[in-house]
Amino acid sequence: MKSERRNKVKYLFKLLSPYKKAASIALLFMLAELFVELFQPLLMSRIINDGIERMDLQSTMILGGFMVLLAFVGFACGIINSFYAARVSQGYGFDLRKQLFQKIQSFSFANFNQFPTATLITRVTSDVNLLQQFVFMGLRIMMRAPLMMIGGLIMAFIIDVKLALILGVVIPFLLVFLVWAMTRAYKLFRSVQSRLDHTNGVLRENLLGIRLIKAFVSFRQEIRRFTQSNEQLMERTIAALRIIELTVPLLLLAMNLCILFILWTGQLEVISGGSNVGDVVAVVNYTTRITGAFSAISMVIMNISRAKASVNRVSEVLEEKVDIYDTEESNANLQITSGHIAFNQVDFRYSANTLPILESISFTVNPGQTVAIMGATGSGKSSLFQLIPRLYDVSSGSVQIDNTDVRKMKLDVLRKQIGFVPQDPTLFTGTVRENIMWGKEDATLEEVIEAARHAQLHDTIMKLPLQYETVVGQKGVNLSGGQKQRMSIARALIRKPAILLLDDSTSALDLQTEAKLLAAIATYACTTLIITQKISTAMHADMVLLLDNGQLIAQGNHEQLLEGSELYKQIVSSQFGKEGVPHV
Missing domain, CATH: 1.20.1560.10 (ABC transporter type 1, transmembrane domain)
Structure with a gap:
C-alpha cells in the first residue's frame, strides 16, 4: 500500500520535470534567505557582547549596518524565491x-x-x-x-x-x-x-x-x-x-x-x-x-x-483504465465506404455484475437504408445505438460496418464518419454558427447554411437578432426543444456522415417539419438509423426493428410488421386507433 502511494506521488511529481531550473532557483534563494536568518542572531550576540556591553559605538555601528544589509539581502532572496515558487x-x-x-x-x-x-x-x-x-x-x-x-x-x-x-x-x-x-x-x-x-x-x-x-x-x-x-x-x-x-x-x-x-x-x-x-x-x-x-x-x-x-x-x-481504446489491430486505413451495418449475436451489459441490456441481437442494414428502431422505455434502443460508434463495446458477439468489426477501426476515424444526435441535445455557449460547426471545425458558412436548411432550421435562424452570429445560451436556454433538436441534427449533417444515428431526435417536431427533415436526410448518401416512437416515421422506413426487454422480437418493413407482429399492431392502434391502421 505504501509502495503504491509512493508510486502515485512519484508519478504526479514527474510533472515538475519541465520546471527543474525554476525550482532549483527557488530552492537556492530559499537557502540563501535561510542562511541570512540563521546568521542574524549570531551577529546580534556579537553586537551586544562586543559593542553595547563594551560601549564601543564604532563596532555597534559597523555590525548594525552589516545586519541591516543582511536583512535587505534576505528580503530580496525571499521575494525572488516566492516568484519562482509561484511560477x-x-x-x-x-x-x-x-x-x-x-x-x-x-x-x-x-x-x-x-x-x-x-x-x-x-x-x-x-x-x-x-x-x-x-x-x-x-x-x-x-x-x-x-x-x-x-x-x-x-x-x-x-x-x-x-x-x-x-x-x-x-x-x-x-x-x-x-x-x-x-x-x-x-x-x-x-x-x-x-x-x-x-x-x-x-x-x-x-x-x-x-x-x-x-x-x-x-x-x-x-x-x-x-x-x-x-x-x-x-x-x-x-x-x-x-x-x-x-x-x-x-x-x-x-x-x-x-x-x-x-x-x-x-x-x-x-x-x-x-x-x-x-x-x-x-x-x-x-x-x-x-x-x-x-x-x-x-x-x-x-x-x-x-x-x-x-x-x-x-x-x-x-490511473483509471479506459476500456475502449485503439488496439494494435486498429487500422487507420479502414474507412466507412458504403455504410453496411451488421449486428451478429450481440450481447451487452454495462458490467459483469449488471443484468443484460441486449441479448442475441442480430440484424443487417444495407447501405443507404433508413431503419426505424422502436420499443418501450428501457428496451435497449439507445444502448444499441451507442455500440455502433463504440461509445460502449459489446459484451459478446460483434458489430460490423462494411464487413469489418468496429473494434478494428481507429476510434477517431470511425466516429468522424458517423453523425450522432443524442436524445438530449447538448448545445454550447457560443454562436449558432459555432454550434453547427462543432460537427466540422473547418466548415464554411455555405456548408453551415446548407446543413441548417436541411435540418429545417434556416428560416428560424434568419429571424434571430444576429442570425447565424446570435449567441446561444448555455445548453441552449434561449431556444425551444424543437430548435435545439434541429440544431443538433444540423451539427451531424454538416459532416456529411456515412452513417447517421438519430436517437429520438425528432420527438419535439410536428409531423410536417419532421417529414421535410426526413426527406432532406434522404438526399444524403448515408445509412440512417432512427429511434422513434412515431408510427408515422416508421411507416416510411425501409426496415423497422422492434425491441422488447433487450431482445429483437421483430424486424421488417411497416407492412410486414402489421401482418406478423402483435406488439407492433398494438403500437399502431394506440396511435391511430383500431379503425385507422395505416398501410403504406
Whole structure:
C-alpha cells in the first residue's frame, strides 16, 4: 500500500520535470534567505557582547549596518524565491489540470459511470489547487521550516551548549506529536474532500434543474437537502481543522515555556559568569525562530494531509483504465465506404455484475437504408445505438460496418464518419454558427447554411437578432426543444456522415417539419438509423426493428410488421386507433 502511494506521488511529481531550473532557483534563494536568518542572531550576540556591553559605538555601528544589509539581502532572496515558487506551482497546476482533462476526454461511457460529474469537477479544481499549493509551499517553506529548526538548534549548541540542551530535549517530543497530528488529519481531510464531492453534486443538480424546481415549487425541499449536505461538509471540515487548531497552540505553549526556562537558566548563567547576555539573547532568538518554524510546520502538515488525500483522488482519475481504446489491430486505413451495418449475436451489459441490456441481437442494414428502431422505455434502443460508434463495446458477439468489426477501426476515424444526435441535445455557449460547426471545425458558412436548411432550421435562424452570429445560451436556454433538436441534427449533417444515428431526435417536431427533415436526410448518401416512437416515421422506413426487454422480437418493413407482429399492431392502434391502421 505504501509502495503504491509512493508510486502515485512519484508519478504526479514527474510533472515538475519541465520546471527543474525554476525550482532549483527557488530552492537556492530559499537557502540563501535561510542562511541570512540563521546568521542574524549570531551577529546580534556579537553586537551586544562586543559593542553595547563594551560601549564601543564604532563596532555597534559597523555590525548594525552589516545586519541591516543582511536583512535587505534576505528580503530580496525571499521575494525572488516566492516568484519562482509561484511560477513552478502555477505551471504544475496548469499541466496537471490539462492531463486530467485529456484523461477525462478519453473516458468511455463506462468510465464515466465510475466517476460522477461532481467528483470530476472537484478533482480537477479543488484537488489540483491543493496540490498546487503544496508545490508552492514545498519551494517556499516546506523545506525551510525544518531546516530552520535544525539549523537553529545547531547554532544554539554552537553558542551555548547548556541552554541548547533544553531545546534538544523538548523538540523531539513535539515532532512526535506533529507526526501523530498529521496521520489523524490525513484521514479527516480525505473525508472532507469526499463530502465536498457530494455537496458539489447537490449544487450541480439544483442548477441544472432550477426550472423544474421552480415549476414544482420545491425550492424549500432542495434548500433543506443542500443545507444538510453543507452541514455535513462543515462538520467534517471542523473536525479536521480542530486537530490543527489544537496542535498549533500546544506547540506554541510548549515553546514559550521553553523560552521562559531558557531565560531563567540564562540569567543564572550570566550571574555566575558561565555565559553572557549576547549569547542568551541569541539562543532565545533561535528558540523564537524555531517556534515560528513549528507554526509553519503545522501549516505544512495540514497541507501535506490534504495533499495526500488529493494525490489519491487525482491518481484515481489518471490511473483509471479506459476500456475502449485503439488496439494494435486498429487500422487507420479502414474507412466507412458504403455504410453496411451488421449486428451478429450481440450481447451487452454495462458490467459483469449488471443484468443484460441486449441479448442475441442480430440484424443487417444495407447501405443507404433508413431503419426505424422502436420499443418501450428501457428496451435497449439507445444502448444499441451507442455500440455502433463504440461509445460502449459489446459484451459478446460483434458489430460490423462494411464487413469489418468496429473494434478494428481507429476510434477517431470511425466516429468522424458517423453523425450522432443524442436524445438530449447538448448545445454550447457560443454562436449558432459555432454550434453547427462543432460537427466540422473547418466548415464554411455555405456548408453551415446548407446543413441548417436541411435540418429545417434556416428560416428560424434568419429571424434571430444576429442570425447565424446570435449567441446561444448555455445548453441552449434561449431556444425551444424543437430548435435545439434541429440544431443538433444540423451539427451531424454538416459532416456529411456515412452513417447517421438519430436517437429520438425528432420527438419535439410536428409531423410536417419532421417529414421535410426526413426527406432532406434522404438526399444524403448515408445509412440512417432512427429511434422513434412515431408510427408515422416508421411507416416510411425501409426496415423497422422492434425491441422488447433487450431482445429483437421483430424486424421488417411497416407492412410486414402489421401482418406478423402483435406488439407492433398494438403500437399502431394506440396511435391511430383500431379503425385507422395505416398501410403504406
